[in-house]
Each structure stands twice: as C-alpha cells, then as structure tokens.
Amino acid sequence: MAGAALQILGLGASTPIGRNVWASAAAARAGVCGFSEHPYMVDTAGEPMRIARAPWLDVGLDGAARLDALLLPAMDEALVPLAQAGGSSPLRLGFALALPPPRPGRPDTLVGDLLKAIGEHLPDRFARTGHFEMGHAAGCLALSAAEAGCARGAFDACLVAGVDSYLSSETLEWVEACDQLHGGGPLNNAWGFIPGEAAGAVLLGTPDLVRRCGLVPLGEVVSAGIGMESKLIKTDEVCVGEGLTQAFRAALQVLAPGEQVHNVFCDLNGEPYRADEFGFATLRTGEHFRAASDFVAPADCWGDVGAAGSLLHVALAVIASRKRYAEGPLSMVWGSSESGERGAVLVRCAESMGG
Incomplete structure (x- = not known):
C-alpha cells in the first residue's frame, strides 16, 4: 500500500x-486567534455573536459568491506545482470537492453555482469531478475517492478541495437554535463552537506522475478509512465512538507492527460530543498512537470550518513536518460529520520528502 500511496504535490488555503x-x-502554530464579534448579528442574550471571519471579505458577501472567494484562491495555490511541472503526455486531472450539507442558509443551488464558477475560472481543466456534501468528514471522503480514482487509473492526479462558511445570517440563527453557538455570557453556551469559514485544497498525484514530470512530493497519503456513526449529535443517543473507531481501524490497518501515529489533527471544536467520541475511539485504538491526547485542534484559531477542515488539517500536518516541529513523520487527520459520516486519513511526511 505504501509503495502506491498518493503523493502530496501542492497545498492551498484561505x-x-x-x-x-x-x-x-x-x-495556527503561533496560536493567533481569528475570532471577532459579528458587526450586526446578536444572540438571544443580546450579545454580538462571536465568529471567525475572513477579514478581507465583505461581511455582506453571501451564498456561493462568498464560497467562491474562499475556494478559488486555495485551488490556484495548490495547482501551482502542475504549472511548473515537465512531462510530455497529457495530464488527466480529477477534482473532488467537499461541501457543507444542506442546512438553513445554504443555497439550494450551491453545488451548481460553485461548479459553474470553477469551470469558468479553470476551463476544461478537470477530466472528472465529484462532490461530497456532508460537512466535517467530507474532505476525508473526498481524499478516499481520489485515492480510489488514481488506483483504478481514472486520472493521474486529483485536486481535492473543501470550502465552508457558517456566516450566513440564517445559518448563524440555526446554529444558535440548535444550542451550538458558543458564547461567554451567563445565558450563553460555553460548550458551543465558534462559527468559522475557510477553504483548503490538496493536490495529489500518482508515483508514476511524480517520476514522469519530475515533481517533488511534500508527503504522501498512506491510507483513508471511512466509518458511520448511528448515535448522532443533537439526539438523545449516547455516542461511544463506534463510527470513529471504525474509521480509525480502517486507516490504521496499513501500519507495520509497532508503528505509531505521531501527530493528530482534528475538528474538535469545544462540543463535548466530539471530545467524548474521540476519547472512546482512542481507548480502542490507543496502541497505534504515540500520545493520542496530544492533538492539534485549530478550531481554537479559525473557528469551526466544517467541510474545509480535513484538507486544512492535511496541510498543517505537511507543513509541521517541513518546518520540523512535528513530533514525527506519521500524522492522522480525522473528521466527524453531524449526519454520521466519519473519516480518518494517514499522512506520512518523511524528512526526505521535504528536505
């Protein structure tokens, strides 16, 4: 499996x-906090809603246009290595897009609007496209689909991207109505999350493409595991991490005896449900982790970024290795969707890959 692992060739983010x-x-490494008060949305306690907003975007920009403004620059950034690559044969490039699930504030036409904007921005660039509309775990599912597509020879490389924004007024009101909006006042929910927005992109290629085009990989996707949780958040069911355990075990089965994960990047956002399921999952799989409790959860810097999270976490894993502050070469990225999907991805970034 490791010999055919997809190579990480480019990264992008907004x-x-x-x-x-x-x-x-x-x-994120420095702990910079991107939280601010919403300029006009207030919660039921009369306090400004706390959000994490891309400060260069006008607060009134909404819908697909806002996601376009986050996504397209991240895609362009991740594709830079291909523009610099050699090779004579045509490149078959796939595209997998992670998106938020249908919810209040998300336009019904979002998928079509985004794909149209991408097609106009990068005309005739992608041989195949796919999209995954399930929020937090969508990036892991998109990475798994890219792995499968390259394995069966459907394309030579795949751009996997994710974008999300909770900052529509209707979405923020829905988050608060679900008792998930974080606030510091006595009438607010201290165990909620900070709504954020972001885009992330990862360019993956086959080892054959790397050799043919003289590309320098940043790391590799070793494996992807998918699970399904039946005891969902916002229900009376007690979640004991069965779906996340399933995803972990599927991803971890490729490890050699005694090999351990050194770094964990995840979408924990302050909600007890997520922390509990992660705790149960690591109790069952703890022998595969150097220190499962020593995780990185960048929601404390950029808020909950939903479908963008897993791709951004892959980027953090790669950059931590290249900058020499990772605890070791093997990282796990995982995501947990409210609709039950669970995803886990192993990323290896040996020093020889980044120099």
Missing part, C-alpha cells in the same frame, strides 16, 4: 488567519 496556506499554518 482562512480567517491567513490568505494562503503558509500564512494560515504559521498563524
């Missing part, structure tokens, strides 16, 4: 703490 992937990673 977040509340950085307009590109390197700035975002540096800010």
